[in-house]
Amino acid sequence: MSYSSNAYCRYCNKLIGYERTVNGKNMPVDIPRVNYYPDPNGKDTILNGRGETVRGIIDYGDAPGSKKGWVPHFISCVKYKRETPPPRKEPKKEPDNQMSLFGK
Numbered sequence: 391m392s393y394s395s396n397a398y399c400r401y402c403n404k405l406i407g408y409e410r411t412v413n414g415k416n417m418p419v420d421i422p423r424v425n426y427y428p429d430p431n432g433k434d435t436i437l438n439g440r441g442e443t444v445r446g447i448i449d450y451g452d453a454p455g456s457k458k459g460w461v462p463h464f465i466s467c468v469k470y471k472r473e474t475p476p477p478r479k480e481p482k483k484e485p486d487n488q489m490s491l492f493g494k
């Protein structure tokens with residue numbers, strides 16, 4: 391299974407997983423897995439657990455005949471791409487103080 395590791399979404403802080411796609415990219419996915427029916431005309435996008443993105447219909451019940459897959463997190467994330475992630479904090483350079491470290 392190509393599912394790799396857990397992480398927290400940097401947009402909404404939700405616990406997510408990563409699945410490596412056939413293109414070699416790590417796509418963030420929702421936890422837990424969902425059941426779905428493969429359907430080329432389905433409205434939902436699902437990662438099928440083998441790194442492939444497929445269309446289907448998610449079934450949040452546990453219906454027989456359904457398959458297990460992952461929902462890409464960018465679909466459910468409430469903040470993804472709706473706001474920019476918080477900037478990384480970088481320590482401010484204070485050349486005056488650093489100079490004083492070397493003494494005069």
Ligand SMILES: [Zn+2]
Pocket residue numbers: 399400401402403404463467468469470
């Ligand atoms: Zn998110």
